[in-house]
Structure formats: structure tokens, C-alpha cells
Amino acid sequence: MTTTLEWTAPRDLAAEFPARLSLTPKTTLAGRLDGAWWPYSRDLEGELPPLVAALEEPWGRITRVTVNPARWPVVPHMVPVDGRKLHVGWFTEQDPDKLILLSYTVGRWDLLVIPPETAPAAAARLMVAAAIPGSVLTAGVLMTNEAVIGRGIRDALRREAIWEGEGGACMSPFGSPIGRSALPLPENGWR
Template sequence: MTTTVERGVAGALDSALPTRFSLTPKTTLTGQLDGAWWPYSRDLTTELPPLVEALDGRLGRITRVMVNPTRWPVVPHKVPATGHTVHVGWFTELDPEKMILLSYTVGRFDLLVIPPGTEPAAAARLLTAAAIPGSVLTAGVLMSDEAATGGRMRDTRSSEDTWENDGGPALPSLRHPSSARG
């Protein structure tokens, strides 16, 4: 289920921008991911509060977040969220495409983090794929598969554009072979 929640946190990039995320529906099937998040920037201080606010009602109070620092230029130790502080840790062993959230009620919650500059169609596919119950695909595999899919789609569009711009396929000669003699 893809969800957008209007941002209402002071200091956010733009409080009118929705928080873009998807969550795996409640089921007995467990998978590698519990959903996905598509932030607007790589600024955790700005991006985390709206996500935590949106998820608090569904997962309980988020107390800790873990990220791989290779995807975040600055990893703050603490980020203020609605009515509490979220502690942020970083681990280079963590899949760089993933974020782990910890809450009192749900425990561990793993999200695919979709890069901010991702094309909307690709992000929509990733938001959907990360929320499939029981999926065995990791965050890194989903991102790799999407890169391959996106490349094939760009190649197809490029071929179609070339075909259209060149007037379609080459037409066979309409002259009769015997008229080709000189």
C-alpha cells in the first residue's frame, strides 16, 4: 500500500510536500522489507521528522533509526520528532539502500530508501515492490533490478524515438526487380 501523508513539521523542505512511503500490508508472511520510503533530499534532519510522524500512528513511537552513511552526507546523532527524539546510528555493514527503524511496539522495521532524484515511474515501481508481503528480494536487489528495468525502458523509448524520427522502417523497393536493369 503506497501512502502519502501531508508534512506538517516545522523546518521541513516544504510542509505542503507529502511524505512518500509504502508499507507491507499486515499479514503473517514476513519478507526482507517492510516497505519503502522516497525522501525529497539526503538531509536526515529535515526528512526524518515527517517520516517518523507518519509512521508513529502505524508502528508506535519510533525511537531509533539506523542508516549506512554512504548514502547520507551528514548523519546526526539525534533528530527531534513530534514530541520525542529519535536516535540515529550508522553502520557501514548495513545495506546502503535500506534504513532500519526501531519502535517499542513493532520492533524492527526495514525500509528500502529510494534515492531522492529517482524518476516518479521508477519510484512507484519500487514503492510497490518493497511492500509485497513475503518478498525475498533485498533492498539492493530491488534497486539493481530497477536500474536494469529502467535501462531497458530507456533503450526501448530511444529505439522507438529513432524509429519515429527516421520515418519508420525502411520500405522495400517498390520497383520490380526486372526494371532495375539498366
């Protein structure tokens, strides 16, 4: 029997789903980032149109985008968006985990770019952290912090699995785990 799997190209995937965004609420506190964006792929030409469409209502017409090419395999010079061309530039000096959006009418916004392969729990933490009003944390610092947090969580889960696997769990005489609070206590309490 032959099975045929149809692969959805990243461009089709990005166009099918709305942009995953977390934006800083409008306040008087200015921070380093204006929010976070979690793309579905590393295809800028496919990912930018839904992002720009989602941001044009609250931010106005976006005319330019800059990225660091370290995180994007192909950086096109222009991307078609709603019948017009969005100019895309790249700078190696720019933080690799940041996307800068420019508009003639309103100004500039900096978004943390969460890698597409990021686990949902980690992406959620990053989206919340990037949208804190007045935060002085940069995109690079947030990504470094998440790497440390993620490593700590993985280490804790590994230690717990070792503990449970080596007999650290309380076992009944019949070989099944029991809760630690179910241990028998002496009749008169402590002696």
C-alpha cells in the same frame, strides 16, 4: 530586468509535504522489507520527523533509526521529533538503500529508501515492489532491478525514436505520418 528566485530548503520541503510511503499490508507473510520510503531530499534531519510522525500511529513510538552513510551526506546523532530526541546511527555494513527503524514496543522495520532524484514512474514501481508481502528481495536487489528496467525502457524509447527518425514510420505521399493499419490493401485481398 532582475528576477529573484526563492529557494525552498529541503528541510522546509520535507516539513511541508507528507512522507511518501508504501507499507506492506499486515499479513502472516514476513518478507525482507516492510515497505518503501521516498524522501524529498538527502537531509536526514529534515526528512526523519515527517517519516516518524507518519509511522508512529501504525507502528508505535520509534526510538532509533539506522542508515548507511553512503547515501546521506550528513548523519546526525539525534534528530528532534515532537519534543523528544530520535537517535540516529549509521553502519557501513547496512545495505545503503535501506533504513532500519526500531521501537521498544513493536520491534524493527526495514524500509527501502528510494533516492530523492528518482523519476516518479521508477519510484512507483519500487514502492509497489517493496510492499509485496513475503517478498525475499532485498533493497539492493530491488534497486539493481530498477536500474536494469529503467535502462531497458530508455533503450526501447531510443530505438523507437531512431526508427521513426530514419523513416520507419509509415508516411503518406504528402509527408505526414499515417497509421500502419491505413495502408491500402488490394481489392480482392491477398494475391
